[in-house]
Amino acid sequence: MTADRDEDSGKFTEQYPREAFLQAVNSLDNATTARVADEVGCSYDLAYRRLKDLEKEGDVTRTEIGSSFVWSQ
Numbered sequence: 815m816t817a818d819r820d821e822d823s824g825k826f827t828e829q830y831p832r833e834a835f836l837q838a839v840n841s842l843d844n845a846t847t848a849r850v851a852d853e854v855g856c857s858y859d860l861a862y863r864r865l866k867d868l869e870k871e872g873d874v875t876r877t878e879i880g881s882s883f884v885w886s887q
Contacts, residue, residue: 830856832873835864836887839874845885 838853839845851861865885868874877884 839885846882
């Protein structure tokens with residue numbers, strides 16, 4: 815499977831936009847990393863990396879409960 819590129823910029827098309835992660839965090843009652851990954855349809859690792867980026871940007875916050883992270887806006 816090859817990734818799509820924008821013809822003008824040559825950049826790869828983003829398969830999982832940031833809005834998908836924000837929407838998942840908002841729509842889930844208990845937005846753990848695993849549940850966000852399931853909602854978006856990506857791997858746990860990708861969800862964790864993207865959520866960490868959103869946390870650095872100030873768009874989400876993280877709470878550690880046991881061995882899980884719960885994300886909120």
